[in-house]
Amino acid sequence: MITTEHTSKQFDAELEAVRARVLQMGGLVENQIRLAVEALTSGDLDLMNRVVADDHRVNAMEVEIDETCGQIIARRQPAAGDLRMVMTVIKTITDLERIGDEAAKIARMAKLLAQRERLNLPRYNEIKHAADITLDMLRKSLDAFARLDLQTAAQVVRQDELVDEEFRAIMRYLITFMMEDPRTISTSLEILFVAKAIERIGDHAQNMSEYVIYMVKGRDVRHVTVEEIEREAASS
């Protein structure tokens, strides 16, 4: 055993390293979404394959960070704020991994869509718009996590309502499209699944922001209203 102070510095460094690793994982996942949507809109088959192939990198990071957290708990016996941080990391990486899955799903749907005849396909403007909002939410969630920023976290929770609204708009639009020309039904459903994947990315980003509020305030806000979360964030 070295001195307590040294041990604590070491511990700080370990926590800092695991936080940095989460942000790296977040950056990778963010890139996967960006590339998946780019592949969808451009029809770039190589890019689609790359996104699907790279999903294992996201998975590997989840397993690795999870193990690190287990080691920290076993060796450092964190309490209070430190423990909340470790538990937040464990939960955050589960959501990041599932966002990675959704990005791979978008890339796989893009492959199916690229193989179809171009039956007056919609040009993905709405999809791109919804994806931009969720990318912004993901970035903000990671920022909120990095800087323990409650206001940003609360903004993300509010933004998720916007994504849900976008999803419903895309669905209404696709229904009209299918009714006008039933030959587009299969294609429209694939686009709908892309929209659903984007909506879920928004949900995961929202979860991540709620964990940040929990980490900072020690209060679990996963099942309260947006208004309460905003009050909680404002009272910091």
Add this chain to the structure above:
Amino acid sequence: MITTEHTSKQFDAELEAVRARVLQMGGLVENQIRLAVEALTSGDLDLMNRVVADDHRVNAMEVEIDETCGQIIARRQPAAGDLRMVMTVIKTITDLERIGDEAAKIARMAKLLAQRERLNLPRYNEIKHAADITLDMLRKSLDAFARLDLQTAAQVVRQDELVDEEFRAIMRYLITFMMEDPRTISTSLEILFVAKAIERIGDHAQNMSEYVIYMVKGRDVRHVTVEEIEREAASS
């Protein structure tokens, strides 16, 4: 401080209590799915409302068990198998909570569907069949968790392929249905979202079974093939 042995017995009792609570939460969630599907097929509006209203009970259990796990980590400083058990619980309840969300989603879709004209609606046989498989998966996952049973856990992972196949069959069937009568498109999409919710329940049950394998074997099998998981389970 009491004797180590007593402390350890106390600790065992705490772990046992938290495991029992997870199984209780699992039973509640299982019931929510069963009632949601019953409400869908029977058109029973009271039942639909009850499932939606009861979702908060699932959420409250998640928050409570999460807090208990945090306290156990902070006070008991679990290591090795005990720590893996606590981490498994933390992950399992996240999936159980999301299964609860999917059950509430099914109940909400059932409400929308009950309000529609009966335009030659399919009779939900396929939906019921897929739901029965996922209910079986959930029960087996909880059993595997309770009895640390690797073979059962491996079966669940294999069963998820069946659910995915059922989902694709329902989708093909709904596409035919929509093409034959475009007036059924909105209704069919709602049924498709019910099927999607059931498919996701299967995914969550699969996650839970993979955590059990991790807990028992100390090996993370979340991102390996079904064959590898079966080998892992057989080598116990």
